Amino acid sequence: MGYLLYSHDGSGGFIAEAALVKSGADFEIAIVDTEKDEHMRPDFVALNPLHQVPALVLPSGEVMTESAAITIYLASIFPSRGLSPEVGSPGHAAFLRWMVFMSVNLYEACLRSFYPQRYTSDPECAPAVQAAGESHVRRSLAVMEDALGEEKFITGADMSMADVYLAMLMAWAEEKTRFPKLNTIVDAVAADEVFGPLWRRHGF
Numbered sequence: 001m002g003y004l005l006y007s008h009d010g011s012g013g014f015i016a017e018a019a020l021v022k023s024g025a026d027f028e029i030a031i032v033d034t035e036k037d038e039h040m041r042p043d044f045v046a047l048n049p050l051h052q053v054p055a056l057v058l059p060s061g062e063v064m065t066e067s068a069a070i071t072i073y074l075a076s077i078f079p080s081r082g083l084s085p086e087v088g089s090p091g092h093a094a095f096l097r098w099m100v101f102m103s104v105n106l107y108e109a110c111l112r113s114f115y116p117q118r119y120t121s122d123p124e125c126a127p128a129v130q131a132a133g134e135s136h137v138r139r140s141l142a143v144m145e146d147a148l149g150e151e152k153f154i155t156g157a158d159m160s161m162a163d164v165y166l167a168m169l170m171a172w173a174e175e176k177t178r179f180p181k182l183n184t185i186v187d188a189v190a191a192d193e194v195f196g197p198l199w200r201r202h203g204f
Helices: 013-023 042-047 067-077 092-115 121-150 161-173 180-191 195-201
Strands: 005-008 027-031 055-057 061-063
Touching: 005 013, 013 027, 013 067, 013 161, 013 195, 042 055, 055 121, 061 067, 067 092, 067 161, 092 161, 121 161, 121 180, 161 180, 180 195
Parallel strands: 005 027
Antiparallel strands: 005 055, 055 061
8 A cells, every 4th residue: 555645736735735745655636625624624624633634554554644744754764766865964954954944934834924824812802913924935045045054945956845945835835036046946936847847736
């Protein structure tokens, strides 16, 4: 049995699918149409009580959620496929740092921007929550732009899944033009022979 990814195009499932493709793993995709409230089905809620994609069923039958965790896990399972720098290297330390940074800051701030009503019990506060989310996205991207220095990619000379994760989040945030060095990474991901077809299919 291979992997089973619950996802839909344009969602955080993009990074999990990209990692699976890069790894060469045997996998299938089960589409969860959120517009039809399929994420509320009891069978899916049993996989992820937060009703969110992606959810990844491992060959063992165990379930993983959280796109960053899935990506880091697959990088560790397929070390020869170039999803991340070699474990123990400075590049791998950077990979872990920025994957967690993006998950905690960018991903979460994007959700505040898109769904501010989820983050307040007062509907009148929703615009302020949204504005704070958008501001935090820009502040977090500025940190990454400064940290990149002269490096071509987040972890050094070679593209890793951290760059693909960044590209997805920047596409969501529609902040590409403000950060030229990060924008170069987005363009590289979109043009990559492995990730480019997925990028276009997901509508980025």
